[in-house]
């Protein structure tokens with residue numbers, strides 16, 4: 282059986298969760314083979330392969346650092362190990378488009394590493410009518426993550442941005458996806474090196490002539 286066939290059921294669950302709640306948390310959406318490839322890729326990448334992350338235009342490094350402290354490395358089709366994940370996300374894109382008619386057009390994603398003390402303050406990944414990022418994904422790649430390591434993803438209610446909806450432990454293989462302009466979220470300070478892949482599906486639209494934040 283192929284990885285793609287194995288994933289139909291998890292994808293079905295994700296589509297249903299997105300339709301009913303706008304957010305989905307899955308522990309079996311990403312096949313072990315893909316997870317192992319990503320792990321192997323992380324082992325190849327040294328710290329210099331990661332760059333300081335931005336938060337859009339018109340912000341300097343000092344401002345950035347008060348909001349987010351992670352370092353990132355964009356995934357690329359040209360790397361075989363990264364490609365295995367990107368292909369899987371291509372399958373999710375197709376599946377979600379067929380089920381929910383979301384019109385997802387492209388996907389971009391980066392590895393992120395949070396070192397001890399790093400965080401990402403509460404934010405939305407997209408603002409209504411201001412971006413074509415519509416669906417956020419986060420995949421965690423941490424073996425044996427302990428409660429005292431912190432670094433949880435905290436997701437807040439779309440209706441009340443102060444109301445905590447849920448907390449996600451960044452455990453190996455956990456895959457979260459949510460509507461980018463609906464759910465405020467934050468990464469609590471990590472007490473241990475934390476690895477993830479954050480990604481965004483986009484629709485093919487130029488909104489108000491604005492281009493999305495550059496990479």
Ligand SMILES: O=C(O)CCC(=O)C(=O)O
Pocket residue numbers: 393401406419433434466467468477479
């Ligand atoms: O790593 C996470 O749990 C979420 C990261 C995030 O919110 C982002 O990169 O926009």
Ligand SMILES: [Fe+2]
Pocket residue numbers: 404405406466
């Ligand atoms: Fe985010």
